[in-house]
Amino acid sequence: MITVALIFATGCFTLALLMNLYVMATGPHTADRILALDTMVINAIALVVLYGIWKGTPIYFEVSLLIAMVGFVSTVAYCRFILRGNIIE
């Protein structure tokens, strides 16, 4: 039963990633693209955790924690660049 639910959830998050990719390619404003990138990072974390459940090893949590940190920092840096034209003033 867990296997079927895992396949379903993986399909859902894969479809979500494709939608984010579409928004990142077409989004009319730069903020839309940053938002799509941020959501892509969140969905990628979900996929990594799902893979960790599938394999049954706790190794992938460090990976997802690192991806979460890098994603947050990149979102803030990109927004900061749009806002001030500079990242570290």
Next chain:
Amino acid sequence: MSILAEILIALFLVISGIFGLVGSFGLVKLRNTMQKLHAPTKAATLGVGGVLIASMLNFLLVKNSLSFHELMITLFLFLTAPVSASFIAKAYMLDSVDQNELPPTGRDVRWAGYDDAPEEPD
């Protein structure tokens, strides 16, 4: 006990998958940027939270080993999602919303981001 645990984990996985899909679908469907901010910052974050709860339950009930890494990831995501949403909203406002359209702040300083920060009082 085992079948109950499997049902619980599968339920969390299915719910979180649907939440993640709805969040990203809202990103495509909603019209302007300020509306688009609502979907991923709430629904997608909740979806990841569901996956992490399912993972924690999986390791607790099936593998019999308690792990707290998921709580750290959930805490980090729930802390950073509003911050990044606020930053994205600011980036959009500065570019597309005129300062005169915004409501008054009710104090001496105007909306943040449009001007430089006020001087710190000594």
